[in-house]
Amino acid sequence: MMIAAFMPVLNEAERIGRAISSLQRQTHPISKLVVVDGGSTDTTHEEVEAIATETDFEIDLHVIEGAGVRYSSQFGAEKAAEHLSEEGNGNDGVVLRLEGDSALEETFVERAVSRLEDESHTVFGGPVKPHDPAEKPFLKRVFTLVQNAEELPKGRGMAFRASDFYAVEGYRMESEEDIQASEIDCLEDGILVSKLQERGGVAFCHDTCVYSTVPSTSATSPRRWWIAAKIEREMGPTSYFTRIASPVNKLFYLGERFVEAVHSRRQVP
Structure with a gap:
């Protein structure tokens, strides 16, 4: 089963290299990465372009000034799904979402493909853990509790079949919604997971994980x-x-x- 990834980003120059490197190290290869930049003012573009010369998979960079994370996610997922269709997978391929400050454990993609081959599952994810093992113990405990308490996939790292994404109309809250013009630009991962749950089961795998930055305070x-x-x-x-x-x-x-x-x-x- 072929898999294509997308990544909504904004000012991730210091972290995006680690995120993309984690895709390069996967035990199951991805065929393409779509990076959707909402208008970074740092060197995110340059970092992506430099990394693109070293990866085994193609990287497409799209800059959409002012795009919110929900629209960037919809755009990126659609581009990844289009690539799968062009490669002859139709809607049977898997779309992977990864955030610019996160990274995947090397078996994440392999386990996602394995679980999503079972059509009773519509979305795949794993526990979120801090990047830095030396992070303050209290922060690590709170972060891990909040991220994993309900054992649901997070936008930091999750996968779903292209066919199911289209069936639930992606990140839209209602049919034909113009996401780009919407005032709602948060909890996009929760919106999609909630819709996919209505269509099938969640595969939450403890044998792999998503590494992410531990925020000291909320932004x-x-x-x-x-x-x-x-x-x-x-x-x-x-x-x-x-x-x-x-x-x-x-x-x-x-x-x-x-x-x-x-x-x-x-x-x-």
Whole structure:
């Protein structure tokens, strides 16, 4: 079974090399990587172009200024699925999503293909673990708990058949929705997983994993979390402790802004 990957990114110059290298090391090869950049202001483009000369698979870079993560994900998944169709796989191939700050354990793709050959499964994922084994123990425990408590695939690293992606209309919240014009630009992985769950089973494999960056504080604005609550009201729970994390996340965010403001005032001569 052929597999093509996509990666929505924004300012991932320092991390994207590790992400792409993890695809290169897979025990089951991918045929193509579609990178969708929402308008990076760092050297993400240059990093991708340099890495593309060293990989066994083709890398397509698409820059869409101002694109949110949900639209970038829809665009990238469709491009990956189109590639599978052009290579003669029709809708039988597998689409893999990976984020720019994450990396896959080397058997992830092989196990995804194996599980998704069983048509009763519509989406594949594995536990999320911190990149750095020396990360502070408390942060590691909290991060691992929140990421894996419900044993559902995360957008940091997940796979699904192209046919199922098309059947549920991808990341759209309703039929024919114009995602690019939508105000809702969060929990895109939860939206897709929720829809795929209605179509079939989840394959959550503990024999592989996704490595990811442990955030010290949240960079998600309060407005995005209110929108996340709206998604849950309309679609039902999208998991990831959204209802619990929402107020905690807002406090973290406001605290972070306060500390930055105090620091900025101290820097003023």
